[in-house]
Structures are given as structure tokens and as C-alpha cells.
Amino acid sequence: MIVSKSIFVLINGLASGMAFFLVAAGLTWVFGILKILNMAHGAFFMIGAYLAFSIVGSNPESMWSFLGAGLVAGLVVGVLGYLTDKIVLTRLRTVDYHYVLIATFGLMLFCEGVAKWIWGIDYFSVMPPPQVDQALKIGSSYVSGYTLFVIAAGLVVFAVIDTIMHRLWVGKIMRAVANDPWMAGTLGVNVPAILTISVIASFALAGFAGGLLLPNQTLSINVGSSFLLYSFLAVVIGGLGNIRGTFVACIILGVVESANATFMANFGGIAVYIVLAVFLVWKPNGLFPAQGST
Amino acid sequence: MVSMTDTQGSVIERTPMMSRRVVGFLMVLVFGALALAPDLVNPGLLFLIGLTLIQAVFALSWNLLFGYTGLASFGHAGFFAIGAYFTGAMLRYTVPIPFLGMLVIAAGLGALVACLIGLVALRRLAGIFLAVLTVALTEVLGRLISYSPALGEHDGLGNIPRPKIGLVLWDLDLTSSRAYFLFLLCACSLITAALWWLVHSRTGRVFQAIRQDADRAAFLGINVARYRLLSFMISGGVAAMAGGLFAPWTRIVTLDEVNWLASTQPILNTLLGGVGSFWGPVVGAVAFTLINYWTRTFVGLSEIVIGGTLVLVIIAAPTGIIGLLHTIRNWVFQRTAGKGGTHERLP
Amino acid sequence: MTTRRTVLKGFVGAAGAMAGTRINLARAQSGPIKVGVMYALSGVGAPVGNAFWIGTQIAAKQVNRSGGILGRQIELVVRDDKYNSATSVAAARELAGEGINLLIGGSQTVTALGLAPLAPELNAVVMIAGAAGMPVTHELFNRNIFRTVSNNYTAYSSLGRALIERYPQVTTWISVAPDGDFGRDSARFFGDAVKKYSVKSGGKQATVLDTIYAQATATDFKTQINAVMNTEAQGLYLGIAGAAQISFFQQARSVGLYDKIKVIGEVGNEIVTAKALGKNLPKDIWSVSYWNRGLEPFKSNPLSQQLYDDYVELTGDKSPPALVMAGHRTGMALFEGIRKAKSTETQAVIDAMEDMKIDTVGGPFTFRKADHQAICYNYFAQMQPDDVDPFYKVSQMARVDSAEMIEPATPGKAFDPNAVQ
Structure with a gap:
């Protein structure tokens, strides 16, 4: 009984973790490079989800139309990211991060208001594309094909970002800017451009995640908020903008949450915060602290 | 004009808008007007004014931490909720403690919790980590309340009676809105006066020294950790006392007071009013109430209005309403010393 | 998509109009009968609150179309309670302060729990439209509140x-x-x-x-x-x-x-x-x-057809949520109470509603005298x-x-x- 439950906890936890990661990836990217925690990230995730839904409808015909809708949503939200950067964030590059936090919070409310105006307050639902719309049974665990798809998507996105960050020259420049923007600038790196590109990439990731995670839950104006909080926790546990740390933190949070719901159902939703508190005290600089921090 | 630069090079104007005598005169005037409010305004508006007084004190408690000590709590609603649920439960279950005693215990509880968090966290944590830790702990508090039947779970603790205060010579019955409002006004004024005195005392100056440059302050022999803890405790205690005053005013306390949106309220009020001024949070609370009041019939637009206002304030008037007034005054009087309208800049 | 937006627009328009016509101080015995309405019109409670609000508006329209009550028209003064008890309490106090003693609210239990204890203090009749929580008609009971929906x-x-x-x-x-x-x-x-x-x-x-x-x-x-x-x-x-x-x-x-x-x-x-x-x-x-409306026992009930027609006219939408009926019923119960009491005074309306049997879209409807709980199908x-x-x-x-x-x-x-x- 315990064994079969544990298998379920692991599969489900991994799936939740990857869902958190799809959202947190963009968040941690911007956090690492611009040192700002974007409170509006969940709102842009939500906009991406609505865009993808508007393209693909409730019953995607194929995997390709589903993925395509996600990509288009990602592109559009990336453009919104560019606009946000030009109108709001560039003006706040040099101010105390608390102000940026409040500005992005305001942006979040604004986006929710606008989305409500465009799409209304009704709920929508989207089903997984037919290729992954099967029920599977592993031992006594009932798992859907879509759950496995989310796990795979999370792994692929991680692999791509990690390769960019640690293998390609773009990533190396980004890490240089993250570590010391002044030094990078004197060495001839176009720092403002790198910052803008990071914002665009982060927003595009949020929009794409919105499309991919549509079949996971109801589409409503509040769809981003549940993911946002977990993503914050993951970014903080993982360490300042460290993509690998965030990835591991997401898996930990997902599995803890899943175990909490399975074994301590009467106190659901508490364990992740205890884990967070433990990590903050035990490893205040995150799982993979940035170089130079103590 | 005094301007100060801290480690991050941020400049905060602490130039008073008006001389202290004018401020004092203004305060007496405002107090007098508010004391007449129960006889002059609609009870609904009176209720909102009462809420604004509480929000103002709550925001002042947050700004003591942020504006004066340089620490940002993003879970301040947790302290507020501790006070609100405590007095709410005490009154609801008619525990025989005098109401003033309840408020003092509520403040003590808030300070105690702040102390515990601070002992574990403040030494190592600052910035975003403290922000996220306080958010997380507040979320845990909310969950715990939602699991306790005595505190009303998801439905909230309702039907809270208003207290009677037994003073030495006579009993003060605060059951009516009018009586409780006057009590609330006195209590909030006293707390505000105490905070004003604190930030202008030696301790307050130490707080500011830490905010500007913790390392240099330590070098000068200031025990930075202890003063940060003290500031955190006072801030938590005052927030809890604000919560304690809130429960009998609304007569219901719900989980809406514990979530992270509630925690952003004092932050918004402070920034809207202006971080650099003691009165900023108060001005912000009033401004926020006015925005809410004017938009209360624009159904469905409140997010756009509030969100848009915040973004605009941060971009266009980062020093808040008071800073903006300052800039305008400088401009009008051609005193172009004006850093009044700039951000706290990094080097 | 269009219909939903039309609903939203119509609805915001109505709210805006309401704001424009809101003049303080209800004159005691002449002019329209003002009824305060507090539902969750934004936030997570909005889908529920909107449906209630549409239903209550239709009830007022129908009464006004047939000449009003006591020769006076019904005027609804709406407030968004934001699914928040403190906001709801503020709204109730404000409305009461404008001299409105007839209130409808509590589209959800959270807001009802805030409103219920307040009713005697405001000397108002408070109709609880949607809250099913048991305390409303049990430990929180007072004679000023009436629940128009079945309890949990x-x-x-x-x-x-x-x-x-x-x-x-x-x-x-x-x-x-x-x-x-x-x-x-x-x-x-x-x-x-x-x-x-x-x-x-x-x-x-x-x-x-x-x-x-x-x-x-x-x-x-x-x-x-x-x-x-x-x-x-x-x-x-x-x-x-x-x-x-x-x-x-x-x-x-x-x-x-x-x-x-x-x-x-x-x-x-x-x-x-x-x-x-x-x-x-x-x-x-x-x-x-x-x-x-398409199924019995509603299909053959003319009240139901009328509600549907008015819904379509008000919103442009053709598939009404069932909760519209609950909002309609709540309005109707209060209006019939006023009609029966021949007065808008709080005590008179309470007495009238305690012994009242009305026909609603959903069939006969009464309040149980002891605890003001609705008895209906x-x-x-x-x-x-x-x-x-x-x-x-x-x-x-x-x-x-x-x-x-x-x-x-x-x-x-x-x-x-x-x-x-």
C-alpha cells in the first residue's frame, strides 16, 4: 500500500514539479540577470494560456496544432515582454528592487483586468491533444498520457535552457552580464540589449508554458496565481536565478506537495512552506549559490 | 535639506514639507474633523474612514521596517491577522480580559512572533529572501487558521461583539459605531504619535543609520542585528495592534485578511504616499481609500484602475504623493534643488 | 464571445447608470422605493454574483412594468461586495446610511456571515440570497434576516x-x-x-x-x-x-x-x-x-417564460445560468413582502414576510416563521x-x-x- 502510494507520489510529484518548472524557468531567467522578481509573470502566463486557447479551442485536433498554438502564444507574449520592457522595466533599471516588485505587482493587476475585459469571466477548459489523451495504469497509480507529456516537456525545456546557458556563447555572455554587468559592459558586451533579450525570452517562456499547461486545469483569470507562488518558492530555494537550482527545487516542491496531499490530506498545502523555511535557514543562498555570494 | 546616501547609493529625501508647527496644527485640525465625523457623514463612509485609520497605522508599521530600517516584509498581513483573530476570538468567546489588555496582548503576540522569526532569519536574511520567507509564513498561518473550526475555517470568524471598556471611574460602552469610532480615532492617534516619537528618538536615528549603511553602522559600534530585531518586533507588534482594532470594527475577520494580497496593502499605501516621509503611509492609505471609493461602482474596472495607478506612480512619481507635492512646491517656488521627484538610484 | 461581452457591457452600463442616478437621502414616503443590493460582482465570486444580480434586476423590472408597488417604482442601488465580508459590511452600512432599509446580499456564505449580525443594528431587512451555511438561520439568527435559498x-x-x-x-x-x-x-x-x-x-x-x-x-x-x-x-x-x-x-x-x-x-x-x-x-x-426553462415543471409555467424573455432582453444571452432564478426569487420575495405590508417600514415588512406564500418561477415559496428559512422545491x-x-x-x-x-x-x-x- 505504502509502496504503491509512493510510486504515485513520485510520478505525480514529478509532473507537478515540471509544471512549476515550465512557469519558473522564465521567472528565474529574469531574476538571475535583472535581479528582479517579476510579480506579473503569472499574469503573462495567463495571457499566453488565453491566447493559445483562442487559437486551438477546447479540443486540439493534433499534437502539432497544440504545440503550434503554444509557440504562437509564446511569441505574442514575447512581444508583450518587449513592450513591457520598453515602457516600464527600462525606466526602473537603476532603482531599488522593491520598487520594481511593486511596479510588476501593479502590472499583474492591470493585466488581469484587461484579460477579464477581453475574454470575460466564464471558465474554459482545454483537453490534451489526442496523442497523449490516454489513461494509463502503473501498478495502482492512475496516470494520464498528458501527465507524462508535461514531464517530458519540462525536461526538454530544461535541457534547452541549460544548453543555452552553459554551452553556447549567448549563455556565457548572459552569465557574464548576470555576474557583473559593469565588467561585461567594459568588455564590449551590449548590456542593455542582453537585458532586453532576457526579458523577451522570459515572457515568451511564460506564454509558451501557458499554452502547454492549458489541459492541466481550468482556464480562468486566476490561472497564473497558483503556479506563481510555487515558482517564487522554487526560484528562492534554487538560488539566485540559477536554472539548475530552480529545476531541482521544482522537483522537490512537486514531490513534497504530492506526498503532503497523499499522506497528510487533512493538512494539505502546508508541507511546501515548511520545506521552504527549512531551506531558507539551512541554505539561505539557495541550492546552487551564485558565484561570489557567501 | 538633508539627503542621505546608503550602501546602494539610494537617496531619500527627509526634508519636511512644512515646519513642525504647521504639521502639528494640521494634525489637530484633522483630529478635530475626524472626531466630528460620526455626526456628519454617512455611516458607510464612517466605516470606511475607520478602516482607513486602521490601514494607516498598519502601513506606518510596515514603513517603520522598510523606510526606516531597510527591511521589507511581504507577509505583514500575518501580524495583522494575529491581532485581528486574537481579539476577535477573545471577544467572540467572551474571555474575561479587559479590551485594552487584549490589545496589549495582541501587540505582544505580534512582537513575539516577529522576535521568533527574526532570531532565526534576520541575521542571515535580507532582501528577497526575507520577502519570500514572510510571504510563506503568512501563507502557513492562513492555512492553519483555515483548519481551525474555532476560528471559523474558510468562512471567517463572524459575529464578533464590540467591547465595553471598564475604566476606573466609569464604563465605556463601545457597542455603537459612534463610540467605537471615537475610540479607534484616539487609539490610532496615540499609536501614530508613539511611532512619530520613536522614529525621531535616538533609536529611530539608529534605525536610519542601519538602513543607510549596515556595515558602517556596525563599524560605529551599533549592534545591527539587535536593532533590526527590535525594529521588526515593534513593526510586528504595531501591525498586530492594528489588527486587534480591526476585528471589533468590522465584527468579522476572514482569511481575506491573511493572504498575500492583504500583505501588499500596507506596501501600496506606503509607496503611494511616499516612503521618504513619516506621513507618507497615512497619505497613501487615504488616497487608496479615495480611489476605491470613487471606483466602487465601476464594476470590473478596479484591477485596471488600481494596477495602472501603481505602475504610473512608480514610473512617474516614485517618491509618492508627498514627494510629488514636494516637487510641485519646488517647481512653483523655483527652488530647483529638486531631487524630490527622483528614484532611489543605484550608482 | 459576443454574447458574453454584451452581458458584461450591459451590466457595466447598468452599474454606471446606477452610479449616476444615485442621489443621497431617500425621501421617506414618495419617489421610488430604494432597495440596496450587494453581490460579488468582481473577483472569484463574480460568476455567481453576476447571475444573482441579473435575476434581481429582472425582478425589479417586472414589478416596475406592472406599475410598481404602493404606486411607487423599485430602484435598485447596487454595490460590489467583492466576495469580501469587510467590503460587504461597508456597503451595507453605506446603503443604510443613505436611508435604505431594504437590503439584498449574501450571494455567498462569507459575505452573509458578515451581514447577518449587522441587520438589527442597521434596523434593516436583509435578504440572504445565496448563502447555504447553517449558522445564518441558526446561531446567527435574528428577525431581520431572511434566507431565500435552501440551506446546506x-x-x-x-x-x-x-x-x-x-x-x-x-x-x-x-x-x-x-x-x-x-x-x-x-x-x-x-x-x-x-x-x-x-x-x-x-x-x-x-x-x-x-x-x-x-x-x-x-x-x-x-x-x-x-x-x-x-x-x-x-x-x-x-x-x-x-x-x-x-x-x-x-x-x-x-x-x-x-x-x-x-x-x-x-x-x-x-x-x-x-x-x-x-x-x-x-x-x-x-x-x-x-x-x-425548457423542462418541466418550468416549461408550462408562464413566470418562467417571462423570466427567460426578460433575461434575453437584458443580456442578449440565450442560455441563462440557473442562479438567475435565485436572484429573481430573492427580489420577488422582498417586493411581495412590501406589497403585503403596504409599507416599507422594516418591522412591517418582516411581519408580512413571515406569513407570506408566493408563487415563484420554481413553485410555491414561504419562509418558516421560526427561523426565516426558505421552504421551496x-x-x-x-x-x-x-x-x-x-x-x-x-x-x-x-x-x-x-x-x-x-x-x-x-x-x-x-x-x-x-x-x-
């Missing part, structure tokens, strides 16, 4: 009874409910009724398994669904509401719960869920409902997926009379579930 006990016992009487072959039941008073109680009332009426209707006693709890606003229910899949249950009561319920069904469908569970009783999302899921709706789901809508737009259909309505399913009145005292076995 009546509603969910009735649902359990309606289902077990129609599905005697389903012998094992389970509930998934939100943690907290409401969820725990509704699951218990449902389960108790299933057990009781399985025997009463001549069969063997049905098995009711332990309730599985979840967080009310969660987005992930895979753990709870997996637990259900590992039981013998063939019947399910789902106490999760709102957006979370739709998430539950999305996730349940993808692991095959629709094939395992023969019948589902649901807390009251009704066509909110059906609209969102369309052809992915479970094959047989019964919802707490109030109204469906409880309707349950059977919903099924469909092949043509809108891809779902409401197949039939079941109804259970409150009078047979109501708990003893204990005004002022908490409801004791053990006393009603």
Missing part, C-alpha cells in the same frame, strides 16, 4: 435522496469535498441521505466510503482522483465548486474516472461546468439547480454531453420538497447534525 442540510440531503432513488443499483458512494465546515457537512448530509433513502426505497443499505478532502481552490486534484479510482465507488458527490471543479473533471477524465463512476452529484456549478467542458462533460452528472438538473452546440444538454429536472427534508428550527442555537438522524 436541506440542499445536499435532497441531492443524496434524489440520486439514490433514481440509481438504486449504485451501491457504493464516495464524496470528494473541500476541507472546512461547508464541504465536510455537505458530504456528510449527502452520504447520510444516501444511506437512509437506500433503505427507505426498499433496497439494501448503500455503502458510503470515507470522504476524501481537498483544498477548495486547488488546481491539482490528481491525488484525490487516484484515491477515488482505487475504491469500489460507483457514485460520487463532488463538493468542490467554481473553477476548481472544472479542473477536477479535466484531470478525472484523463485517467478514466468517467468510465468508472456511473453517476455524479455536484455542489452547484451547474451549467458553469457544462459550458466550460462541453462534450467532455461526465456522462451523467446531477447538479444543484434552480431553473431550466429543491431542483437538480441532470446534465449530459451532447453532439451539437453547445455540446451539453440538461436532460431532466428532479425535485425534492424542502418541507420533507428540512431540519428542526433552532433559531439562536447551532445546528446539530446528530439530532436529525
Whole structure:
């Protein structure tokens, strides 16, 4: 009984973790490079989800139309990211991060208001594309094909970002800017451009995640908020903008949450915060602290 | 004009808008007007004014931490909720403690919790980590309340009676809105006066020294950790006392007071009013109430209005309403010393 | 898309107009009769609050069209309670301060709990339109409040009874409910009724398994669904509401719960869920409902047709949520009370409503004198997926009379579930 439950906890936890990661990836990217925690990230995730839904409808015909809708949503939200950067964030590059936090919070409310105006307050639902719309049974665990798809998507996105960050020259420049923007600038790196590109990439990731995670839950104006909080926790546990740390933190949070719901159902939703508190005290600089921090 | 630069090079104007005598005169005037409010305004508006007084004190408690000590709590609603649920439960279950005693215990509880968090966290944590830790702990508090039947779970603790205060010579019955409002006004004024005195005392100056440059302050022999803890405790205690005053005013306390949106309220009020001024949070609370009041019939637009206002304030008037007034005054009087309208800049 | 936006626009327009015409100080005996309305019109409670608000507006329009009451028109003064008790309390005080003593509110339990104790202080009549929580007519009872909807006990016992009487072959039941008073109680009332009426209707006693709890606003229910899949249950009561319920069904469908569970009783999302899921709706789901104009007993009721016509005229939408009827009924109950009292004075209206029997869209309607609890028919809508737009259909309505399913009145005292076995 315990064994079969544990298998379920692991599969489900991994799936939740990857869902958190799809959202947190963009968040941690911007956090690492611009040192700002974007409170509006969940709102842009939500906009991406609505865009993808508007393209693909409730019953995607194929995997390709589903993925395509996600990509288009990602592109559009990336453009919104560019606009946000030009109108709001560039003006706040040099101010105390608390102000940026409040500005992005305001942006979040604004986006929710606008989305409500465009799409209304009704709920929508989207089903997984037919290729992954099967029920599977592993031992006594009932798992859907879509759950496995989310796990795979999370792994692929991680692999791509990690390769960019640690293998390609773009990533190396980004890490240089993250570590010391002044030094990078004197060495001839176009720092403002790198910052803008990071914002665009982060927003595009949020929009794409919105499309991919549509079949996971109801589409409503509040769809981003549940993911946002977990993503914050993951970014903080993982360490300042460290993509690998965030990835591991997401898996930990997902599995803890899943175990909490399975074994301590009467106190659901508490364990992740205890884990967070433990990590903050035990490893205040995150799982993979940035170089130079103590 | 005094301007100060801290480690991050941020400049905060602490130039008073008006001389202290004018401020004092203004305060007496405002107090007098508010004391007449129960006889002059609609009870609904009176209720909102009462809420604004509480929000103002709550925001002042947050700004003591942020504006004066340089620490940002993003879970301040947790302290507020501790006070609100405590007095709410005490009154609801008619525990025989005098109401003033309840408020003092509520403040003590808030300070105690702040102390515990601070002992574990403040030494190592600052910035975003403290922000996220306080958010997380507040979320845990909310969950715990939602699991306790005595505190009303998801439905909230309702039907809270208003207290009677037994003073030495006579009993003060605060059951009516009018009586409780006057009590609330006195209590909030006293707390505000105490905070004003604190930030202008030696301790307050130490707080500011830490905010500007913790390392240099330590070098000068200031025990930075202890003063940060003290500031955190006072801030938590005052927030809890604000919560304690809130429960009998609304007569219901719900989980809406514990979530992270509630925690952003004092932050918004402070920034809207202006971080650099003691009165900023108060001005912000009033401004926020006015925005809410004017938009209360624009159904469905409140997010756009509030969100848009915040973004605009941060971009266009980062020093808040008071800073903006300052800039305008400088401009009008051609005193172009004006850093009044700039951000706290990094080097 | 168009219809929804039209609804929103019409609605905002109405609110704006209301703001414009809101002039202070109701004149005592002339001019329109002002009625304060407080529903959740923004935030997570908005889908529910909007439906109530539309229904109440229609009630006022209908009364005004037929010449008003006591020769005066009804004027609604609306406030958004934001699904927040403090905002709701502020709104009630403001409205009372403008001299309005007739209030409608409490589209959800949270706001009702704030309003109920306030009513005597404001010397106002407060109609609680949608809150099912037991305290409203028990420990919080006072003579100023009237609940126009069935309470938790009546509603969910009735649902359990309606289902077990129609599905005697389903012998094992389970509930998934939100943690907290409401969820725990509704699951218990449902389960108790299933057990009781399985025997009463001549069969063997049905098995009711332990309730599985979840967080009310969660987005992930895979753990709870997996637990259900590992039981013998063939019947399910789902106490999760709102957006979370739709998430539950999305996730349940993808692991095959629709094939395992023969019948589902649901807390009251009704066509909110059906609209969102369309052809992915479970094959047989019964919802707490109030109204469906196309089905008996409503089809032959002219009041129902009138409500529908006015709904279409007001909103431009053609598929009204059933809650519109609950908002309409609430308005009608208050207006009839005023008519009967021949006065708008608080005491007179209270006295009149205590002994009043009115005809509503859903049939005869009275308040129980002792605790002001509405006694009416409880309707349950059977919903099924469909092949043509809108891809779902409401197949039939079941109804259970409150009078047979109501708990003893204990005004002022908490409801004791053990006393009603």
C-alpha cells in the first residue's frame, strides 16, 4: 500500500514539479540577470494560456496544432515582454528592487483586468491533444498520457535552457552580464540589449508554458496565481536565478506537495512552506549559490 | 535639506514639507474633523474612514521596517491577522480580559512572533529572501487558521461583539459605531504619535543609520542585528495592534485578511504616499481609500484602475504623493534643488 | 464571445447608470422605493454574483412594468461586495446610511456571515440570497434576516435522496469535498441521505466510503482522483465548486474516472461546468439547480417564460445560468413582502414576510416563521454531453420538497447534525 502510494507520489510529484518548472524557468531567467522578481509573470502566463486557447479551442485536433498554438502564444507574449520592457522595466533599471516588485505587482493587476475585459469571466477548459489523451495504469497509480507529456516537456525545456546557458556563447555572455554587468559592459558586451533579450525570452517562456499547461486545469483569470507562488518558492530555494537550482527545487516542491496531499490530506498545502523555511535557514543562498555570494 | 546616501547609493529625501508647527496644527485640525465625523457623514463612509485609520497605522508599521530600517516584509498581513483573530476570538468567546489588555496582548503576540522569526532569519536574511520567507509564513498561518473550526475555517470568524471598556471611574460602552469610532480615532492617534516619537528618538536615528549603511553602522559600534530585531518586533507588534482594532470594527475577520494580497496593502499605501516621509503611509492609505471609493461602482474596472495607478506612480512619481507635492512646491517656488521627484538610484 | 461581452457591457452600463442616478437621502414616503443590493460582482465570486444580480434586476423590472408597488417604482442601488465580508459590511452600512432599509446580499456564505449580525443594528431587512451555511438561520439568527435559498442540510440531503432513488443499483458512494465546515457537512448530509433513502426505497443499505478532502481552490486534484479510482465507488458527490471543479473533471477524465463512476452529484456549478467542458462533460452528472426553462415543471409555467424573455432582453444571452432564478426569487420575495405590508417600514415588512406564500418561477415559496428559512422545491438538473452546440444538454429536472427534508428550527442555537438522524 505504502509502496504503491509512493510510486504515485513520485510520478505525480514529478509532473507537478515540471509544471512549476515550465512557469519558473522564465521567472528565474529574469531574476538571475535583472535581479528582479517579476510579480506579473503569472499574469503573462495567463495571457499566453488565453491566447493559445483562442487559437486551438477546447479540443486540439493534433499534437502539432497544440504545440503550434503554444509557440504562437509564446511569441505574442514575447512581444508583450518587449513592450513591457520598453515602457516600464527600462525606466526602473537603476532603482531599488522593491520598487520594481511593486511596479510588476501593479502590472499583474492591470493585466488581469484587461484579460477579464477581453475574454470575460466564464471558465474554459482545454483537453490534451489526442496523442497523449490516454489513461494509463502503473501498478495502482492512475496516470494520464498528458501527465507524462508535461514531464517530458519540462525536461526538454530544461535541457534547452541549460544548453543555452552553459554551452553556447549567448549563455556565457548572459552569465557574464548576470555576474557583473559593469565588467561585461567594459568588455564590449551590449548590456542593455542582453537585458532586453532576457526579458523577451522570459515572457515568451511564460506564454509558451501557458499554452502547454492549458489541459492541466481550468482556464480562468486566476490561472497564473497558483503556479506563481510555487515558482517564487522554487526560484528562492534554487538560488539566485540559477536554472539548475530552480529545476531541482521544482522537483522537490512537486514531490513534497504530492506526498503532503497523499499522506497528510487533512493538512494539505502546508508541507511546501515548511520545506521552504527549512531551506531558507539551512541554505539561505539557495541550492546552487551564485558565484561570489557567501 | 538633508539627503542621505546608503550602501546602494539610494537617496531619500527627509526634508519636511512644512515646519513642525504647521504639521502639528494640521494634525489637530484633522483630529478635530475626524472626531466630528460620526455626526456628519454617512455611516458607510464612517466605516470606511475607520478602516482607513486602521490601514494607516498598519502601513506606518510596515514603513517603520522598510523606510526606516531597510527591511521589507511581504507577509505583514500575518501580524495583522494575529491581532485581528486574537481579539476577535477573545471577544467572540467572551474571555474575561479587559479590551485594552487584549490589545496589549495582541501587540505582544505580534512582537513575539516577529522576535521568533527574526532570531532565526534576520541575521542571515535580507532582501528577497526575507520577502519570500514572510510571504510563506503568512501563507502557513492562513492555512492553519483555515483548519481551525474555532476560528471559523474558510468562512471567517463572524459575529464578533464590540467591547465595553471598564475604566476606573466609569464604563465605556463601545457597542455603537459612534463610540467605537471615537475610540479607534484616539487609539490610532496615540499609536501614530508613539511611532512619530520613536522614529525621531535616538533609536529611530539608529534605525536610519542601519538602513543607510549596515556595515558602517556596525563599524560605529551599533549592534545591527539587535536593532533590526527590535525594529521588526515593534513593526510586528504595531501591525498586530492594528489588527486587534480591526476585528471589533468590522465584527468579522476572514482569511481575506491573511493572504498575500492583504500583505501588499500596507506596501501600496506606503509607496503611494511616499516612503521618504513619516506621513507618507497615512497619505497613501487615504488616497487608496479615495480611489476605491470613487471606483466602487465601476464594476470590473478596479484591477485596471488600481494596477495602472501603481505602475504610473512608480514610473512617474516614485517618491509618492508627498514627494510629488514636494516637487510641485519646488517647481512653483523655483527652488530647483529638486531631487524630490527622483528614484532611489543605484550608482 | 459576443454574447458574453454584451452581458458584461450591459451590466457595466447598468452599474454606471446606477452610479449616476444615485442621489443621497431617500425621501421617506414618495419617489421610488430604494432597495440596496450587494453581490460579488468582481473577483472569484463574480460568476455567481453576476447571475444573482441579473435575476434581481429582472425582478425589479417586472414589478416596475406592472406599475410598481404602493404606486411607487423599485430602484435598485447596487454595490460590489467583492466576495469580501469587510467590503460587504461597508456597503451595507453605506446603503443604510443613505436611508435604505431594504437590503439584498449574501450571494455567498462569507459575505452573509458578515451581514447577518449587522441587520438589527442597521434596523434593516436583509435578504440572504445565496448563502447555504447553517449558522445564518441558526446561531446567527435574528428577525431581520431572511434566507431565500435552501440551506446546506436541506440542499445536499435532497441531492443524496434524489440520486439514490433514481440509481438504486449504485451501491457504493464516495464524496470528494473541500476541507472546512461547508464541504465536510455537505458530504456528510449527502452520504447520510444516501444511506437512509437506500433503505427507505426498499433496497439494501448503500455503502458510503470515507470522504476524501481537498483544498477548495486547488488546481491539482490528481491525488484525490487516484484515491477515488482505487475504491469500489460507483457514485460520487463532488463538493468542490467554481473553477476548481472544472479542473477536477479535466484531470478525472484523463485517467478514466468517467468510465468508472456511473453517476455524479455536484455542489452547484451547474451549467458553469457544462459550458466550460462541453462534450467532455461526465456522462451523467446531477447538479444543484434552480431553473431550466425548457423542462418541466418550468416549461408550462408562464413566470418562467417571462423570466427567460426578460433575461434575453437584458443580456442578449440565450442560455441563462440557473442562479438567475435565485436572484429573481430573492427580489420577488422582498417586493411581495412590501406589497403585503403596504409599507416599507422594516418591522412591517418582516411581519408580512413571515406569513407570506408566493408563487415563484420554481413553485410555491414561504419562509418558516421560526427561523426565516426558505421552504421551496429543491431542483437538480441532470446534465449530459451532447453532439451539437453547445455540446451539453440538461436532460431532466428532479425535485425534492424542502418541507420533507428540512431540519428542526433552532433559531439562536447551532445546528446539530446528530439530532436529525
